[in-house]
Amino acid sequence: MHVDGTVAPGFEPLREAFVEVLGDARAGAAFAVVRDGRPLVDLWGGLADPVTAAPWRRDTLCVLFSGTKGVVATVAAALADRLDPHQPVQAYWPEFTAEVTVGQVLSHTAGLPCVDGDHDLLDVADCARRLAAQRPLWTPGSRVAYHPLTYGYLVGELLRRVTGSSVGTLVRDLVAAPHGLDLHLGTPAECDPRMARLVRAPDYAISTFLRDPERRRLVERMYAGLLDSDELMNSAAYRRAELAGGSGTGTARAMAGLYDLLLRGHIVPPAALATATTTWSEGVDAINDRPLHFGLGYELADPIGTYGPHSRADGAFGHSGAGGSRHGAWARGRIGFSFVTNELRAENADGRAEHLLRVLDALV
Template sequence: MTGHGEVRPGFEAVREAFDEVAAATSGGVAFSVFRRGRLVVELCAGSAAPGVPWTRDTHVVLFSGTKGIVATLVAMLTARGQLGPSERVARYWPEFAAAGKADVAVSQVLAHTVGLPYVDADVPMTDNAANAAALAEQSPLWTPGTRVAYHALTYGYLATELIRRVTGQRVGELLHELLAAPHGLDLRLGTPPAVPVATLRRAPGYRISTFLQDEERRRVVERMYRGLLDSTDTMNSPGYRGAELAAGSGVGTATSMARLYDLLLAGSLVPSAVLTQATRTWSEGVDAISDRPLRFGLGFELADPIGTYGADADPGAFGHSGAGGGRHGAWPNRGVSFSFTTNELQAEDVDTRAATLLAALHRAA
């Protein structure tokens, strides 16, 4: 496959890298880049569904790229004085104080150190309220703040309930009101069936948590993901796309995701002091469950030892990746934001697509 779209002068190497990436994908891919407010790369290739070409307007499930959108909303609420990272969760959500969690800080939820990586209760994955209520009653696996482990789905239930408690609004409603409508971003949480979305597929041999070798902890990972990534039936279902799952059911385009991070860099969404607070290190280390090296701000992933945001591209990089290969974020020191989207899920230990693109972008930018 050959990519189609636009690149500004000086970014020709990115097009070459994109063609290489497209050739390594059975499905569709898109890559968009802004530099200081200007769209400099907008490329796509392949198919969104059988017989349907991928275009600049193709929507795709963002999986955990959604977490970066939600982290942005949290930063906006912080700037408004509605939510404080150092405040106790129970200040906003009194029921959360149960089971020894009275002193848990909002930052511990956002930085994945709260110790609630899965839901004990048997409640539907798509029911935000039921999952939040169950987590409020649940005891953490460790003393909050003492370990870091990626909260793949529970981050969303916890963040959604916090947002609802301080605003009285659903998270998808807030996304539309604060981001999508005023800034023309084609992003949704709670996507109606009438909106066309790229059909997701799993590459042969796709698997999650590729750093993990311990079988006992593998069972914990399975509890965390609740079978979501085991079959394309669930992830392609209208029920999943329509759910306002702040951890992973957001839908959008590559250009809108890159523009979101461009707006953050420009100071158009939050003051610089709030963004600095949200993108400094709040937790880091080897994931206590999956063994993956990681580093978090307040809901944002940060530059890490495995080069998620480009090897040495920018030590201040932040954003959020998504299951199967999506990569969205920014290099503040270069004034660059980017988004790579795809509908073919590849395993992390063999997927070089985003790394190839970011390496080419680093050379160009």
């Protein structure tokens, strides 16, 4: 696989590591590192479209899946003076029936991990209405369990209630446009020619920590078939939908730049970022049996090294995405990083991001 892009002097080992990552690839990827506004690594390679053999280019966009949650968490933190995590959801959304706080929604402890009944996962407004009437599966705040799609329906509606704007508009106006970031939620048609085609590795599976068949059925309800369908995940309808839990698109350069901006005090006031990146929930996922550690929408360092070696755990935050993407910040070293890929691999068979972060750790 051919690799393009640049690395700053002293970061040449990351080019070598990226070549290794692409060594057995069926598709493509990009990796970027930014510190204090300076790009240290900006690499891309492989195939943006394995069907047509189109190469990954500098401006190739890729679906971020749950990497979107980190972008949306940034919007929520930027609006912390209008969306108080200690307040009940009902304070902003009167039709909401459960006794859940905003902080519990953002930290995946609300107990609403799936939408009940038959529904269209792309109909954001309908899914929000349904959730407003649902009973939580457990007492809110008592358990942590990842809310893959419902996080987006809930947070997106809360943001709409306090601003009057859709979450995609807020991503554009508060995050992307002011800082020239190639990030989108509700991706416009003019971006379609730049989109990478998503493909799944032959052994791709979700929730690889989970062995219980009953909870496996619940997981299938949670994801609503999204990751089972190449047609759906590659559709324009999916990209157009403002799924705050997972339909954002962007480049590695933009995502690394976003986290660098946060470290430098842009977009989110430092006090609000400190609140959003402290522990709000932690433990083994009550559904998926995976270790979790959340701030207010951001993933934090966990026991399985999602955000790199232990030496970087203090102050690390970001969000990963289905299939292997990883985006975040290391406060120690003031590093923003992002790995995006259009080849989805199972978590228990994918060491690509971990390898790149280990090499980066040795260099900074």
